Amino acid sequence: MSNKITFIGAGNMASAIFGGLISSGYSPSLITATSPVQAELDSVRQRFGIHTSSDNLSAAADADIIVLAVKPQIMQQVCEPLAAVLQQRSERPLIISIAAGAQVATLDHWLGGRHAIVRTMPNTPALVGAGATGMFASAEVSPAQRAAAEQLLGAVGIVEWVSDETLINAVTAISGSGPAYFFLFLTAMTDAGVNLGLPRDTARRLALQTGLGAAQMALASEHSTEQLMRNVMSPKGTTERAIATFEDKQLRQIVQDAMDACAQRAEEMQSEFGC
Incomplete structure (x- = not known):
């Protein structure tokens, strides 16, 4: 070009x-x-x-x-x-x-x-x-x-x-605003790590590298993200219990509600800005 x-x-x-x-x-x-x-x-x-x-x-x-x-x-x-x-x-x-x-x-x-x-x-x-x-x-x-x-x-x-x-x-809703969702989750992971006793810098680096590594694995893999999640989970193991907690707290529905709200606000903005 x-x-x-x-x-x-x-x-x-x-x-x-x-x-x-x-x-x-x-x-x-x-x-x-x-x-x-x-x-x-x-x-x-x-x-x-x-x-x-x-x-x-x-x-x-x-x-x-x-x-x-x-x-x-x-x-x-x-x-x-x-x-x-x-x-x-x-x-x-x-x-x-x-x-x-x-x-x-x-x-x-x-x-x-x-x-x-x-x-x-x-x-x-x-x-x-x-x-x-x-x-x-x-x-x-x-x-x-x-x-x-x-x-x-x-x-x-x-x-x-x-x-x-x-x-x-x-x-x-998914990519335009999406980085903020991940920043929120990474902040929450870091704070939780601190509450579990880790130094904040250590918790932050572990959370950020884990997010980066997970995304790179998903991009490189032929498997769905759902399957990759199951691959990390062992029966009655630590990851299974964490994921069960997310599911009990309706994390998927929370994400859907947030993205619905984002898309609705994007539509509203078109009228507000005369665009």
């Missing part, structure tokens, strides 16, 4: 994505990031060697791909001025949104209509190259543009496409 890419926004997630692209061999000369904050522009220019600008319109004028990387609360005020510039172009750029709650039809309306748009839901582990991103493409997105979007987000982790835009809310 040798497209000219403009990121409208130069915050942490945008930096993670163009940093991942550059690490995979993409030329910094093809990347521009915009921001109204000069210190932010200075930082990314020094770190990554990319072009920077405080002018969204000029930066978007000849971009092949425009990544909307701003908060949903200001998405409308960012998009509407871009419409006049984009509508004058004979070849429309691919628009990629990484903002929560911003629906394809609304983005297209704000940008003047008839755009190829990919809506994505990345997550914070993208900051360390271990992200999981859900993606939905509008009907206007060509196979080549779809491949370009996949390469762009794939630079910071795995990519999974969904066929229905409403499923982005489910993606939010």
Whole structure:
């Protein structure tokens, strides 16, 4: 891919994505990031060697791909001025949104209509190259543009496409917000270890490494996570008793309720932000 890419926004997630692209061999000369904050522009220019600008319109004028990387609360005020510039172009750029709650039809309306748009839901582990991103493409997105979007987000982790835009809310519930669930569980494991007598640093390192190791085993294994769990359990053993306690306390239902609440809130946000 040798497209000219403009990121409208130069915050942490945008930096993670163009940093991942550059690490995979993409030329910094093809990347521009915009921001109204000069210190932010200075930082990314020094770190990554990319072009920077405080002018969204000029930066978007000849971009092949425009990544909307701003908060949903200001998405409308960012998009509407871009419409006049984009509508004058004979070849429309691919628009990629990484903002929560911003629906394809609304983005297209704000940008003047008839755009190829990919809506994505990345997550914070993208900051360390271990992200999981859900993606939905509008009907206007060509196979080549779809491949370009996949390469762009794939630079910071795995990519999974969904066929229905409403499923982005489910993606939010499982991977978008999911890192926080694991952080909560790891915190609880650490605290429990301390209560059992371990030094906090020891308990924390054991919990974190166990979480990492379990995920790596699951990714490498041909077995389901349910089977991997059973493999650790011996009849009348320690793990069996711990798992029985989780089951008695309805852990699975707690997780379902939490993810239902997350997906519902994601849907609500679309209306609140006008997206």
